Amino acid sequence: MNPAYSVILFTTASGAGYGLLVWLAIAVLLGSVAPSGALAAAGLVLALALITTGLLSSTLHLGRPERAWRAVSQWRTSWLSREGVLALATYVPTGLWLLVQWFSPSIWWIVPAFLALLAAAGALATVWATGMIYQSLPTIRAWSEPLVAPVYVLLALATGGVVLALLQAVFGSPWQVMAIVAAVLLVAAAIAKWLYWHRIDTAPRSWTVESATGLGSIGRVRPLEPPHSQPNFVMREMGYAVARKHASTLRMLSLGAGFVAPALLLVLAASLPPVPATFAALAATLGVAVGVITERWLFFAEAQHVVTLYYGAERV
Amino acid sequence: MTALPLATEKKLGLVIDLDTCVGCQACVTSCKEWNTGGYSAPLSDEQPYGADPHGAWLNRVHSYEAGDGAKGRTVHFPRSCLHCETPACVTVCPTGASYKRGEDGIVLVNPDTCIGCKLCSWACPYGAREYDYTDGIMKKCTLCIDRIYNETLSPEDRQPACVRACPTGARHFGDLGDKESAVSKLVAARGGYDLLPELGFKPTNKYLPPRPRKVEATTRAAPTEAISASDGSPAERLFAWVDKVLSA
Structure with missing residues (x-):
């Protein structure tokens, strides 16, 4: 599948934003972040910025972005529509939470706590819907794996957790617990991703050009002449292929630079004084960004669509 | 609404005969010609005279080789x-x-509300939907909805452009939900089949398999021995002798 940069930016940036929102809500509910302090406000603004950047970027890959509002109408059947509805709905408690902090910080604590809970639930549901857009497509074997949506949620929580640990260190608020939690999440995400790759590598490739054309009873089927001289939309969108050698190098880069190294840096940050800890958390955040963008690029580039059978793939 | 109808009154579709299709591409070009001026208008082309020409087409004809040796054959495959x-x-x-x-049962795209997200093209295993880069929306076969019900056309023209254009009669249009229709009978008689049935989308269109080859057609070899045509005349015997000397 063609790795569209707008969709990679959308899923990684808004994933981190939603993850940050979840951890911020949990931290506020547990009392480790003051519900109306500067840290909570900065976290909310950053989460909203990441989410909004992602959502705006996702409209860039539309042919008619001005009609994007129509996408909230078909939530009954379409995971993409559900994602849109949930993303918009999550703005309501998140925005109210921010307003409450800004204008009436002395309000009864239950109000921001309730809004935080709603925002966290909305954030998790939105990321789950994003994962389900892919997981619900049986035409792409690597995506119709039961691990796809859980990994989306796990990666959002891990990246958001790293960002919150960084923010806490920057604001001089206790960051150690969040750093350790984020490190554990990164390791869990790395294990889940490794399992996912193992599964897609060993999954049977049972769809063949013989079943796609129905000509298997005659014998082996191979393309003789393509229907067009230049790649068409189907080949450009669905026929993207990445060399296996490069894919395995990129997987190692993603796991090493994006998950393992940042996890170690966060453990280190938990034992350092505030200033070096901030730098360690910053380095971990940059590493995670590289890792998760590489992971998302591979998620698309490695996914083989069944339609490629008509264009020369022997089995998918 | 994207919710599917529980059942459709008719199941209009095509039956494509892989035995008689000669891969002439007439259905491809007539489809493009009709639909770039009809319901799906425009069907844009990018760089039509440039280095990388491509565009939105609703019908594509592949050619495959199937089988080896005496069983091997070329099959033209409209998609x-x-x-x-x-x-x-x-x-x-x-x-x-x-x-x-x-x-x-016709599947359509409303050109006024499509946002060009391309997700439908990901969901389709058959590559049936193409994105129009100029128009910014998805295009697909409409079964020539603006022909089949068009009372301003003469009755014989009220069928899809591809069916009308096919010079070998390899494309048939009709109601596959009606067991008594000509297309349903054709499917039953010739063993029409679904593409990728294991994916479970239950295609309406059916493909008729190439008929088995006649045995003589594939086993009869070209003559390899010299034809002995001598009628016994002196001239023939002279030629036979010359042939023998020269062949030695």
């Missing part, structure tokens, strides 16, 4: 929307632009 009974391209659509008609 367009199969108007599935349970099309995922419709249910994934976030805007409701994609829909399946309850009255005849």
